[in-house]
Structure formats: C-alpha cells, structure tokens
Amino acid sequence: MSQVPQHKVIFDTDPGVDDAMALYFALAHPAIELVGITTTFGNVTVEQAASNALYLTAITEREIPVTLGVAAPRHMPPHAPPDFIHGGDGLGNLASRVPTSKQLDPRSSAQFIVDMARAQPGEITLVAVGPLGNLALALELEPRLPQLLREVIVMGGTITEPGNVSPVAEANIWNEPHAADQVFTAGWKLTMVGLDVTHQVRVTLSMVARIAQHHQHAATDALLHAVEFYARFYTGLYAHIAQEPGCFAHDVLAFIYLVQPELFVLESGVMRVATDGLAVGQTMLNRRDFIAYPQAGWGQGQAVTQVCMQVDAAKSVQLFNDTLLSDWLAA
Ligand code: BDR
Numbered sequence: 001m002s003q004v005p006q007h008k009v010i011f012d013t014d015p016g017v018d019d020a021m022a023l024y025f026a027l028a029h030p031a032i033e034l035v036g037i038t039t040t041f042g043n044v045t046v047e048q049a050a051s052n053a054l055y056l057t058a059i060t061e062r063e064i065p066v067t068l069g070v071a072a073p074r075h076m077p078p079h080a081p082p083d084f085i086h087g088g089d090g091l092g093n094l095a096s097r098v099p100t101s102k103q104l105d106p107r108s109s110a111q112f113i114v115d116m117a118r119a120q121p122g123e124i125t126l127v128a129v130g131p132l133g134n135l136a137l138a139l140e141l142e143p144r145l146p147q148l149l150r151e152v153i154v155m156g157g158t159i160t161e162p163g164n165v166s167p168v169a170e171a172n173i174w175n176e177p178h179a180a181d182q183v184f185t186a187g188w189k190l191t192m193v194g195l196d197v198t199h200q201v202r203v204t205l206s207m208v209a210r211i212a213q214h215h216q217h218a219a220t221d222a223l224l225h226a227v228e229f230y231a232r233f234y235t236g237l238y239a240h241i242a243q244e245p246g247c248f249a250h251d252v253l254a255f256i257y258l259v260q261p262e263l264f265v266l267e268s269g270v271m272r273v274a275t276d277g278l279a280v281g282q283t284m285l286n287r288r289d290f291i292a293y294p295q296a297g298w299g300q301g302q303a304v305t306q307v308c309m310q311v312d313a314a315k316s317v318q319l320f321n322d323t324l325l326s327d328w329l330a331a
C-alpha cells in the first residue's frame with residue numbers, strides 16, 4: 001500500500017480500547033498522516049488518556065505531538081470513567097508497559113488545534129472520537145475555526161439506533177452535551193459517525209489475535225490485550241457478539257469514513273443535542289426540514305450535519321483487517 005498521505009489529521013481522543021484500535025488504523029493507513037493527538041477525559045481521566053496516547057505512539061516509534069485537553073465538562077459534574085468497559089487504565093489493565101520517555105506537547109489540546117488550523121488553513125481534518133470539550137474550547141479561542149479546518153468527523157451520537165448510556169444517548173455526547181451542541185451548530189463541514197453505523201460493524205477477537213500473531217510486536221500485543229478486556233464487556237451484553245467474541249468498531253469507523261466514504265449512506269440535516277433532562281445527550285436530527293416548527297432552536301439557515309445511517313460492514317471490517325496486517329510497524 002504505497003500511497004502519498006491525502007489526509008492530514010488531528011485525532012481528538014480519550015484512549016480507550018476502541019480509540020487505540022482507531023489510532024493504530026490511522027498509523028497503518030497510507031492515506032492518513034497524523035499530525036497530532038489531542039486528548040480529553042472520557043473513557044479515562046485526561047491524564048490517563050494522554051499517558052495512553054504517548055505510550056501507544058511511543059511503542060510504534062512514531063513522533064507525533066500529544067496534548068493534554070479538558071479534564072471535565074464545563075456545565076455539569078463529570079460521569080465516572082467506565083472502567084468496567086475499558087479497564088482502569090483505559091487499555092484493559094495492561095500488566096506492564098515498555099519504558100518510554102516521550103513527553104507531552106506543552107500546549108492545551110484546544111490551543112494545539114487552533115495553532116495547527118491557523119498554520120495550515122483548509123488542510124487539516126479533525127477526527128474526534130471522545131467527548132467534544134476540546135473542540136468547543138477551540139471554537140471559542142478561534143471563531144474562524146470552521147473555515148480553517150478542512151472537515152470534522154465525529155464518532156458519537158445516534159439517530160435511530162438505541163443509545164448506549166440511555167435509550168437515546170451515546171456516551172461521547174452524553175459526557176459533554178453542551179460542547180456537542182456547540183460543535184453541531186458551528187457551521188463546519190461535519191460528519192457524524194454514530195451508533196447507527198458503529199453497531200453494524202463488529203471486529204472479532206480472533207481477527208485482532210491474528211494481527212498480533214502476524215506482527216509479534218509490543219504495539220499489537222498491547223492492542224490484543226486491550227481488545228480481550230473490551231470484548232468481555234460486549235460478549236456479556238449482546239447475544240450476537242457472544243456467538244463470535246469481539247466488539248463494535250466505534251472509533252475506527254470514523255477513520256474508515258475518512259478514507260472510504262463510499263462505504264456509507266448519508267443523510268443530512270440540522271442537528272441539536274439535548275443538554276438536560278431525561279433525554280440528556282440525545283442527538284436530534286431534523287429529518288422534516290419542510291416543517292416550520294414552532295419550538296425555538298429549529299430555525300431556517302442553521303448549520304447542517306451529514307449523518308452516517310448505513311455502512312457496508314463487510315468491506316469496513318476487511319479494510320480494518322488488511323490495513324492492520326500491512327507492514328506499518330516495520331517502517
Ligand atoms: C464511544 O464511547 C467510548 O466509550 C468509545 O471509545 C467510543 O468513542 C462509543 O459510544
């Protein structure tokens with residue numbers, strides 16, 4: 001797969017097992033150049049997320065700046081990190097870590113996003129797979145950010161698929177719903193890759209085991225350990241996953257959309273997020289824009305989000321597998 005990178009990407013993330021899967025897909029895919037990793041709280045504390053991002057990149061011997069981002073939502077108390085899903089360390093409780101000396105970039109995640117976007121206007125894509133506080137803060141630091149970034153892809157939310165933290169809410173959006181509403185109404189080229197598609201795509205444990213067996217490398221060993229832990233959660237919850245242990249491909253699907261958007265069916269419309277009450281974190285897509293709703297918040301001329309509603313699951317899984325089996329760790 002020799003290809004010149006076509007996508008310069010800042011990866012905004014809370015690693016997190018599926019975040020680690022996504023990170024390694026991005027490092028392995030020849031069309032993607034990761035220019036920075038901005039971390040946030042979510043699956044773990046922000047300090048742990050940053051430490052995991054540093055570790056996951058250091059063991060692949062890649063020099064990519066990593067920044068520390070927001071530590072909590074600004075408008076509500078934080079939810080406890082889901083250690084029963086990702087492990088207390090976010091990577092399935094790794095028994096040990098190879099020593100590394102990689103240091104954080106001193107800037108905040110929001111400042112890093114702004115600096116990079118100003119330095120390379122129109123060139124950078126932001127792929128966000130955690131709560132959206134860093135993006136909201138970056139928008140406040142630089143209101144021209146929607147014009148400076150090439151596009152934004154968010155893993156989060158759901159339209160018709162039931163939620164994973166309430167009947168209507170997905171975890172990333174629920175963790176920081178005010179920030180998510182700011183992001184969905186900001187006016188950039190924005191695509192949402194939510195549970196409507198991520199729940200259609202499963203990565204099996206045996207696939208990740210074959211990838212680790214193939215590479216015999218600390219990076220893919222760590223990934224396999226993490227996915228084993230993560231798969232226990234999904235296997236215990238969903239009968240169809242129990243038949244062949246594995247997990248949903250949440251965060252990696254944002255990168256699969258980036259490199260092969262033709263695998264997805266999209267719908268677009270104005271998106272808002274419920275910021276309190278029983279439906280907090282719900283992503284609401286206006287699918288009837290010909291109705292002049294009397295309720296405030298749904299006026300004409302608002303920013304539109306593209307939403308992934310269907311995906312070619314078999315081709316997505318094949319792409320994940322082929323990309324991770326390539327010689328990306330040998331480079
Ligand atoms: C999302 O929530 C997190 O737990 C995962 O890393 C993913 O980003 C799925 O709802």
Ligand code: CA
Pocket residue numbers: 013014015016018019042043129130251
């Ligand atoms: Ca995540």
